Amino acid sequence: METVKINDIACNDLPWKIQYHPERCTLCGSCIAACTFDAIGPKMERRRITFTESATPEPKTRFTAQPVIAQANKIKNFCRGCGVCERVCPNNAISSSRNPDSRFNVVYATSTGTGPKRGGRNNLEVQARTLDTLRVGRISQMTDPSLDAQRHVFDCLAPLGRILPANSLPFDQAADGNLVQKGHTPPVHWIYPVIIGDMSIGALSWRMWEAIAMAVAYLNEECGLPVRMCSGEGGMPVRLLKSRYLKYMILQIASGHFGWNRIIQAMPDMVEDPAGILIKIGQGAKPGDGGLLMAAKVAEHIQAIRGVPKADLLSPPNHQGLYSIEESVQKMFLSFNAAFKFRVPVAIKVAASATSVSVFNNLVRDPYNIVGGFFLDGIDGGTGAAHDISLDHTGHPSVSKLRDCYLAAVAQGRQGQIPLWAAGGLGKTGNLAADAFKMMCLGANGVFTGKLILQMAGCLGNDHSRCNACNTGLCPVGITTQQPVLVKRLDPERVAENIVNYFLAMDVELRKLMAPIGNSSLPIGRSDCLVSSDKAVADRLQVQYVC
Amino acid sequence: MCRIGAIKSRHYVHPSQALLLMQSQQKGHDNSGFAMVMQDLGGIFENYKHLPTLSLACTDEGLQIAKAIMDARGFRMVHEWEPQTNRQPGLDIQAMPHYVFQTFDYPETYADASQKDKEELLLDTRLELRAGMEEDCKGFAYSFWPDVVTLKEIGDPRDIGTFFNIWEADDKFTAKVITAQCRQNTNYAIVRYAAHPFFIQGYTALANGENTFYQKNKEFQQNLHRGYIGFESDSQCFLYTLHHVHHELGWPLPYYKHVITPLPFEDVVKREDQQQLLALRQSLAHLEINGPNTIIGVLPDNTMFTCCDAKKLRPVVVGRDEDTVVLSSEVCGINEILPNRNWETDIYPNEREIVVIDNNLEVQRWKQ
Numbered sequence: 001m002e003t004v005k006i007n008d009i010a011c012n013d014l015p016w017k018i019q020y021h022p023e024r025c026t027l028c029g030s031c032i033a034a035c036t037f038d039a040i041g042p043k044m045e046r047r048r049i050t051f052t053e054s055a056t057p058e059p060k061t062r063f064t065a066q067p068v069i070a071q072a073n074k075i076k077n078f079c080r081g082c083g084v085c086e087r088v089c090p091n092n093a094i095s096s097s098r099n100p101d102s103r104f105n106v107v108y109a110t111s112t113g114t115g116p117k118r119g120g121r122n123n124l125e126v127q128a129r130t131l132d133t134l135r136v137g138r139i140s141q142m143t144d145p146s147l148d149a150q151r152h153v154f155d156c157l158a159p160l161g162r163i164l165p166a167n168s169l170p171f172d173q174a175a176d177g178n179l180v181q182k183g184h185t186p187p188v189h190w191i192y193p194v195i196i197g198d199m200s201i202g203a204l205s206w207r208m209w210e211a212i213a214m215a216v217a218y219l220n221e222e223c224g225l226p227v228r229m230c231s232g233e234g235g236m237p238v239r240l241l242k243s244r245y246l247k248y249m250i251l252q253i254a255s256g257h258f259g260w261n262r263i264i265q266a267m268p269d270m271v272e273d274p275a276g277i278l279i280k281i282g283q284g285a286k287p288g289d290g291g292l293l294m295a296a297k298v299a300e301h302i303q304a305i306r307g308v309p310k311a312d313l314l315s316p317p318n319h320q321g322l323y324s325i326e327e328s329v330q331k332m333f334l335s336f337n338a339a340f341k342f343r344v345p346v347a348i349k350v351a352a353s354a355t356s357v358s359v360f361n362n363l364v365r366d367p368y369n370i371v372g373g374f375f376l377d378g379i380d381g382g383t384g385a386a387h388d389i390s391l392d393h394t395g396h397p398s399v400s401k402l403r404d405c406y407l408a409a410v411a412q413g414r415q416g417q418i419p420l421w422a423a424g425g426l427g428k429t430g431n432l433a434a435d436a437f438k439m440m441c442l443g444a445n446g447v448f449t450g451k452l453i454l455q456m457a458g459c460l461g462n463d464h465s466r467c468n469a470c471n472t473g474l475c476p477v478g479i480t481t482q483q484p485v486l487v488k489r490l491d492p493e494r495v496a497e498n499i500v501n502y503f504l505a506m507d508v509e510l511r512k513l514m515a516p517i518g519n520s521s522l523p524i525g526r527s528d529c530l531v532s533s534d535k536a537v538a539d540r541l542q543v544q545y546v547c
Numbered sequence: 548m549c550r551i552g553a554i555k556s557r558h559y560v561h562p563s564q565a566l567l568l569m570q571s572q573q574k575g576h577d578n579s580g581f582a583m584v585m586q587d588l589g590g591i592f593e594n595y596k597h598l599p600t601l602s603l604a605c606t607d608e609g610l611q612i613a614k615a616i617m618d619a620r621g622f623r624m625v626h627e628w629e630p631q632t633n634r635q636p637g638l639d640i641q642a643m644p645h646y647v648f649q650t651f652d653y654p655e656t657y658a659d660a661s662q663k664d665k666e667e668l669l670l671d672t673r674l675e676l677r678a679g680m681e682e683d684c685k686g687f688a689y690s691f692w693p694d695v696v697t698l699k700e701i702g703d704p705r706d707i708g709t710f711f712n713i714w715e716a717d718d719k720f721t722a723k724v725i726t727a728q729c730r731q732n733t734n735y736a737i738v739r740y741a742a743h744p745f746f747i748q749g750y751t752a753l754a755n756g757e758n759t760f761y762q763k764n765k766e767f768q769q770n771l772h773r774g775y776i777g778f779e780s781d782s783q784c785f786l787y788t789l790h791h792v793h794h795e796l797g798w799p800l801p802y803y804k805h806v807i808t809p810l811p812f813e814d815v816v817k818r819e820d821q822q823q824l825l826a827l828r829q830s831l832a833h834l835e836i837n838g839p840n841t842i843i844g845v846l847p848d849n850t851m852f853t854c855c856d857a858k859k860l861r862p863v864v865v866g867r868d869e870d871t872v873v874l875s876s877e878v879c880g881i882n883e884i885l886p887n888r889n890w891e892t893d894i895y896p897n898e899r900e901i902v903v904i905d906n907n908l909e910v911q912r913w914k915q
Contacts, residue, residue: 140759143756143757143839144756144757144759144837144838144839144860145839145860147858153811153813155811155812157812159829163829163830164826164829164830165830166791166796166827166830166831167795167796169826169827169830171798171823171826173797173798173799177799177801178799178820178823179798179802179820179823180823181822181823181826185826188825188829190812190825410766410767410770411770412770413767413769413770413771415766415767415833416829416830416832416833517759518759518837518838518839519759519837520837520857520858521835521837524763524832524833525762525763525766525833526760526762526763527762528761528762
């Protein structure tokens, strides 16, 4: 008897199973063509058919070879459940469904000797998000009237840049009593309180990155919303660096220093200063693990921009050569401030962790007045490629850490001096306005978001492990891939339109939240506005408990 | 709602006028208290203008504690007045056993001290008095400053007037500047300290309405200055911001308005001084107020002013004749004090201005 291959990988080992209905299938091939993972393919099946040709039953048997669509039984080609096959099938003949009995984490490691990697989404969270247990509870009534959200003028801007305490402002009094400035103050830009988070050209397809840049320019120039976009590590096209649109971009330098060569070379030809510099020390999705861009995604133009060969690009977990907070402040801030002649705010991004408050406390006493912002990224964020283990099992949610940082500033009477920006799963439920508002009440000056932007573009992934294959370069909608055929699936103008519309809607929603509490400016630090129905959350964040 | 009022006059005015000013607005407040600060004193205090007067409400024990503290610091009492109180039954007032106004000479060690050192001494002494009498409400030290007396009490303002015998005007207890408020703040516990006006180092402020930004104001102020304590009322924040901007930072009064109600960004960028205004807004974002408030303030030189939140959600009126300017939440208050004035010149300040009354009783309107 032939050995039964029960030890081989089977489809029911994999996280998703294909549901196929041959009776509906016309074998048009759309699903196979659309599946970027090669998780499905044509297959011949031998079918035994019993039939009768007479009036009384005289069963006969016939064998036929029938073409079908079948799921690949390979670890390399496992189905991600993205559902593209279902989208393109004209006859509703195929779909994917979650396999609750998956042995994937075991079979992947036993077959490959390495852990699974994926695009960043936090799949282990089982309870409600902290932000969802919070409500805006202080609704103005007769003592402090609420505002008309449609007509009232709201001031929805947030600072990026080092803010001096009032007694350090270089002011003199003129003869008429007016204050006049007599010295340099650090640059501060007032921008929209939602920054489009740092996703590099390389992590995103060029069409996707261009679509975001287009949306940002449109929001600024046509809609009057001064939204800024962070480049992510990896540099930017030289034409953009030399264009007037650079003023909408925050340039990021991370530990790999990818792309900085080009930025520095372009400096003499820049006609505008960038909106800011963001030094990435850590990120929320794979804290302490550094960035990871798989060789599969390192296309030719990425190699050109970054000046690298086609290989896995690993940004080290730390800026190599910087071994302390003090040193990082001195070296990086001084050098990047000096590079732009102290005209551009330089901020720092760290991952929320047990130590982020220590870092903040150190920076907030920055004697050089050059730390232009503290960006705090939480575990729920992340679109980049990473090892499963980092994504799921390291890091810290950002809400309580942000609160800790704000309260640390309060305790020192230094709130606002280094603007706090927070991210990490904000807008995870689709409503960024509510999340941003609550984060501001807890002390954030503004928020930044990445993953949500991908969803605006049509990302199919979710937080229950659907798709999440940003690392493979096989993104079925062309967002996180560099393969020309796949990139063409994305319509950049449509994506830009989606982003613009989302921001306009969110702006209205922000006002809708500011109006009932009677606030005409952003509710920074107004924790008195929040209530929580979760006692533990209320105690931890120092907001009112309601039940 | 709270009702606030203020009188600034060329002549000495008796507090009965302040009672009348507030009484006519009775429908606008809840009769739960009356408080006033008198500055530029006349009558029995006229000869002691250069020396600090302590305003106390206390028990016997509190009085002893206060005496011990003042003795220990080397202050020498030169004048004392305890108003004769009318403790008749049926009055709606939660009276303290003693109301004491004591004028002191500075300790001998301060004979050659600078003005600043004396100011710090007076503040520290008041803070020590407050802390010393705090337990079991043994006493309340409202102000300790030259030419200033403060009276605060919980109860019906009419009965408070009767209790202190201040319905009948006389020339013993008078001042050229009187600020007053009816009704206590009810957001927090009702304590005597919570009643407006509030006072620190020559600055007086009182406000109408709720301070929506109380939480962020307070969180910022509590680290700014040792004297910024208490926060029994959300309106105390207005005083501390005034003190911080004008006294600590040394900026002129117009900047107070720029700090508490910064111009919208779209207006700031049109200004020549946008750099300064943006810097102010950035650095002092946590001192912003959002309303609904009207604020009346008095500076150490007795300049009086009023301004509103940026949305102008609470009313205030300024009325005047040749000798007196009256500020009031409601115009009926002014009608009571200045019935024969030309009401057509009354000022209803708007949300972007400060109305200032200087010591020549010139009324100026400063647009923000």
